[in-house]
Amino acid sequence: MSRLAIPKTYKLFIGGKFPRSESGRTTEVSSPAGEFIANVAKASRKDARDAVVAARAAWAGWSGASAYNRGQVLYRVAEMLEGRLDQFVSEIVESTGVKPADARAEVTAAIDCLVWHAGWTDKFAQVHGGANPVAGPFFNLSVPESTGVVALIAPSVAGTSLLGLVSSIAPALTTGNAVVVIASELAPCAAMTFAEVLSTSDVPGGVVNILTGSVVEVAPWLASHADVNAIDLTGAAREIAVECERAAAETLMRVVRPGTFGPTESAFNRIAVFVETKTVWHTKSLA
Amino acid sequence: MSFRDYASAPESTAILNLRPNYGLYIGGEWTDGRGGSMTTISPATENSIAEISLADASDIDRAVAAARKSYDTVWSRMSGAERGKYLFRIARLIQERAREFAVAETLDNGKSIRETRDIDIPLVAAWFFHYAGWADKLDYAGLGPNPSALGVAGQIIPWNFPLLMLAWKVAPALAAGNTVVLKPAESTPLTALMFVDICEQAGLPAGVVNIVPGFGGVAGKALVEHTGINKIAFTGSTAVGRNIARTLAGTDTRVTLELGGKGANIVFDDAAVDEAVEGIIAGIFFNQGHVCCAGSRLLVQENIQDEVVEKLTRRLSTLRLGDPLDKNTDIGAVNSKEQLARITAITATGEAEGANRWTLECELPAKGFWFRPTIFTNVTTSNTIARDEIFGPVLSVLSFRTPDEAIVKANNTPYGLSAGIWTQNASRMLRVADSLRAGVVWANTFNQFDPTSPFGGYKESGYGREGGRHGLAAYLANGGAR
Numbered sequence: 104m105s106r107l108a109i110p111k112t113y114k115l116f117i118g119g120k121f122p123r124s125e126s127g128r129t130t131e132v133s134s135p136a137g138e139f140i141a142n143v144a145k146a147s148r149k150d151a152r153d154a155v156v157a158a159r160a161a162w163a164g165w166s167g168a169s170a171y172n173r174g175q176v177l178y179r180v181a182e183m184l185e186g187r188l189d190q191f192v193s194e195i196v197e198s199t200g201v202k203p204a205d206a207r208a209e210v211t212a213a214i215d216c217l218v219w220h221a222g223w224t225d226k227f228a229q230v231h232g233g234a235n236p237v238a239g240p241f242f243n244l245s246v247p248e249s250t251g252v253v254a255l256i257a258p259s260v261a262g263t264s265l266l267g268l269v270s271s272i273a274p275a276l277t278t279g280n281a282v283v284v285i286a287s288e289l290a291p292c293a294a295m296t297f298a299e300v301l302s303t304s305d306v307p308g309g310v311v312n313i314l315t316g317s318v319v320e321v322a323p324w325l326a327s328h329a330d331v332n333a334i335d336l337t338g339a340a341r342e343i344a345v346e347c348e349r350a351a352a353e354t355l356m357r358v359v360r361p362g363t364f365g366p367t368e369s370a371f372n373r374i375a376v377f378v379e380t381k382t383v384w385h386t387k388s389l390a
Numbered sequence: 391m392s393f394r395d396y397a398s399a400p401e402s403t404a405i406l407n408l409r410p411n412y413g414l415y416i417g418g419e420w421t422d423g424r425g426g427s428m429t430t431i432s433p434a435t436e437n438s439i440a441e442i443s444l445a446d447a448s449d450i451d452r453a454v455a456a457a458r459k460s461y462d463t464v465w466s467r468m469s470g471a472e473r474g475k476y477l478f479r480i481a482r483l484i485q486e487r488a489r490e491f492a493v494a495e496t497l498d499n500g501k502s503i504r505e506t507r508d509i510d511i512p513l514v515a516a517w518f519f520h521y522a523g524w525a526d527k528l529d530y531a532g533l534g535p536n537p538s539a540l541g542v543a544g545q546i547i548p549w550n551f552p553l554l555m556l557a558w559k560v561a562p563a564l565a566a567g568n569t570v571v572l573k574p575a576e577s578t579p580l581t582a583l584m585f586v587d588i589c590e591q592a593g594l595p596a597g598v599v600n601i602v603p604g605f606g607g608v609a610g611k612a613l614v615e616h617t618g619i620n621k622i623a624f625t626g627s628t629a630v631g632r633n634i635a636r637t638l639a640g641t642d643t644r645v646t647l648e649l650g651g652k653g654a655n656i657v658f659d660d661a662a663v664d665e666a667v668e669g670i671i672a673g674i675f676f677n678q679g680h681v682c683c684a685g686s687r688l689l690v691q692e693n694i695q696d697e698v699v700e701k702l703t704r705r706l707s708t709l710r711l712g713d714p715l716d717k718n719t720d721i722g723a724v725n726s727k728e729q730l731a732r733i734t735a736i737t738a739t740g741e742a743e744g745a746n747r748w749t750l751e752c753e754l755p756a757k758g759f760w761f762r763p764t765i766f767t768n769v770t771t772s773n774t775i776a777r778d779e780i781f782g783p784v785l786s787v788l789s790f791r792t793p794d795e796a797i798v799k800a801n802n803t804p805y806g807l808s809a810g811i812w813t814q815n816a817s818r819m820l821r822v823a824d825s826l827r828a829g830v831v832w833a834n835t836f837n838q839f840d841p842t843s844p845f846g847g848y849k850e851s852g853y854g855r856e857g858g859r860h861g862l863a864a865y866l867a868n869g870g871a872r
Contacts (some may be wrong), residue, residue, distance in 0.1 A: 197754075235843040237838070239838065240840060245843070245860070332849070347637040351635070352632050355628070358635075370535070379806075380846070380860055381829060384831070385819070385834060
C-alpha cells in the first residue's frame with residue numbers, strides 16, 4: 104500500500120522563528136508542469152517591519168561576535184547544507200524543472216560560497232583596513248565594521264533560487280551585518296528550506312530573516328525604512344530598483360545597484376559594500 | 391593694556407596678485423559664464439575682492455565636454471607615472487606659493503591666517519603629494535590588477551575649507567586617471583580660481599581640471615543631472631546630499647557624499663582635563679565651528695562637569711576674536727551673512743528650550759560677520775541645539791554617569807561622522823571607540839587630518855571615504871556601492 108506523504112507548510116523566517124504572514128496571505132507555487140507544490144506565505148509590510156526589528160535586535164550580538172566565531176558559524180551553515188544536499192536537489196528539480204545534475208551543481212556552489220565567506224571573516228579587516236602613516240605623533244588605524252541592518256533582494260533568475268540567495272546574504276553576514284532578504288519570487292521554496300538550515304546552524308535568531316512574496320510590494324518598505332542601513336538591489340527589476348534607490352535617498356541608505364555584481368557572484372568587493380570604515384586616532388606621548 | 395593684549399600683527403596682502411574679475415576655466419581657457427556674475431567679498435570686512443563669472447547649465451555642458459575630451463584623448467592614455475608627476479608638480483607649486491594661498495583663503499573665507507597658513511594650505515600640498523604617488527600604483531588599491539578610472543568626475547565642494555576640499559576631491563580623482571569638473575562654493579571661489587594658475591604652471595593638459603563657479607541650484611544642479619558625468623563627489627549639507635542621491639537614482643553615476651555631523655566629544659573623569667579642554671576648544675571653535683566633523687556635543691562625566699566647564703570658559707576667555715589676517719587671531723569671521731543668520735537663529739532656540747547660555751565677552755569688529763563663541767549647559771538630548779548641526783562656534787554640553795550612557799548618548803543622532811574620547815584608560819578608550827557609530831574617532835586629540843587617513847561618515851553623514859587607499863578607490867571602477 105502506498106503511503107500518503109506529509110507536505111511541508113512554507114512560512115516566513117523572522118527572528119529565528121517560522122511565522123505565517125500576519126496578513127494571512129499565501130501565493131500558490133506550482134511546478135513548471137503546472138502541478139501544485141505549496142502555498143507559500145506572501146509577506147506584508149508588517150512582516151517586513153517585524154523582520155527589520157528582529158534584525159536590529161540581533162545585529163549587536165552578531166557584529167560583536169569574534170570574526171573567528173562568525174567564520175565557524177558560516178562554516179556550520181555549509182556543513183548543514185551539505186547534509187541536506189539531496190533534499191535541495193530534489194526540491195530545486197521539482198520546482199524549477201532543471202536537470203538533477205544542474206541542481207546539484209547549484210547546491211554545491213552554494214555550499215562552497217559559504218565556505219569561501221567563512222574563511223573571509225577573520226581576514227577581511229586585515230586586507231580592507233590598516234595602519235595609516237600620518238604625519239604626526241599619532242597611532243592611526245582604519246577598521247571596517249558592519250554597516251548594520253542590510254535589506255537584500257535575492258535574484259530571481261533561473262538557477263539561482265538557492266545560490267542567488269546564499270550569494271546575497273553571505274557577504275553581508277561575513278562582517279557582522281544582520282539581514283532581511285526577499286527570496287526569489289519565481290522559486291521561493293528553496294529559500295525557506297534554507298531557513299531550516301540556518302535555524303540548525305548556530306546562526307543567532309534574527310541575524311537572517313527571509314521573506315517570501317512580492318518584491319514590488321515589499322521592497323519599497325525596506326528601502327524607506329529608517330532602521331535599514333543598506334539595500335542590495337541585485338535581484339530587483341529596473342523599475343522597482345529605481346523606486347527603491349529613490350526611497351533610500353531619504354535616509355542616505357547605502358545602495359547596491361542592480362548589475363554591480365552578478366546574481367551568483369562572490370567577490371571581495373561584495374563584502375566591502377556592507378562595511379563602514381572607522382578610523383581611530385590616538386595621541387602618542389611619553390608624558 | 392593687560393599682559394594679554396598684543397600689538398596687531400596683520401599678514402600683508404601685498405603678496406596677492408588678484409585680478410579684478412575671474413571667468414570660468416574650461417578646456418584650458420578662461421571664458422565668461424552665462425549665469426551672470428557676483429562679487430566675492432571678505433566676510434571680515436564686507437569689502438569686495440573680485441567679480442566672479444557664474445556658470446549656467448550650458449557652461450556645465452561645455453565643461454563636461456572639455457573634461458571628456460581630455461579624458462579620451464590625453465589623460466586616460468597617459469601612464470600612471472606621468473600623471474603622478476603632474477600631481478607632484480602641483481604639490482610643489484602649492485608649497486612654493488603657500489603664503490599667497492593662505493592670505494587669499496583668509497581673505498575670502500574669513501578664517502584665521504594661523505589656520506590657513508598652518509593647516510589648510512600645508513594639507514593641500516600634502517594631499518597632492520600623497521595621491522601623486524598613488525597614480526602609478528593603482529594595482530595596489532585593492533581592486534585587482536589594473537583598475538580603470540571612472541571617466542569624468544563632477545565635484546561640488548563647500549565653503550568651509552575651500553582649497554583643502556578642492557585638494558581632497560581633485561588629487562585622488564586625477565591620480566586614479568579621471569578628469570574633473572569642479573564647482574567651488576559660491577561664497578569662496580577665489581582659491582579654486584587661483585589654483586588654475588598652479589595647473590598652468592604645472593603644465594597640466596587642458597581640460598583635465600575645469601573650474602566652474604556658480605550657484606548650487608544652477609551650476610551644481612546641472613552638474614549632478616548631467617548625463618556625461620561618471621561620478622559625483624559632494625561635500626556639503628545632508629539636505630543637498632539627499633537631493634543628489636535622489637537625482638542619481640537609476641543612473642550609472644557613482645556617488646560619494648560627505649555630509650553633516652553632530653560629533654560627540656566624550657570626556658571621562660579620568661581624562662587629562664587640561665588637555666581635554668584644549669581638545670574641546672579645537673573640536674568646536676576651530677574654523678569658527680564651520681566644520682562638519684566638529685565636536686559640537688560635549689559629553690562630560692557628571693562628577694567633573696563643573697570643573698571642565700569652568701576651565702573651558704576660562705580658557706576661552708583668552709582666545710582672540712577679530713581680524714583673521716592678524717597672526718594673533720584665534721577666532722575669525724563667520725563665512726557669510728546667511729550663515730550668521732542661521733547660527734543666530736538656532737542659538738536662540740537653545741535659550742528658548744531652556745538651556746543656559748554662556749557667551750564670550752569680547753568686542754566685535756564694526757563690519758563683517760561675527761559670532762561670539764558660545765557654550766550651552768543644561769542641554770538635554772531632545773534640544774534642537776543637541777540634535778541639529780549648527781555649523782558655528784556653539785558648543786552644547788551634556789553630561790553622563792557611566793560609559794554605557796555616554797555611548798548611547800553619543801550614538802543618539804542620525805549623523806555619524808566624528809567623535810572624540812578623552813580618558814587616560816586605554817582599554818576604556820578602545821572599548822568606547824569600538825562602540826561609537828562614527829567614521830572618525832579621535833582619542834585624546836581632535837580635528838586631526840591627514841591624506842593617508844580615511845575620512846567619512848556613517849549613517850546620514852554620507853557614504854564613501856576620502857583620504858588614503860579608500861579615498862582612491864572612490865574614483866576607480868569596482869570601488870564599491872554606487
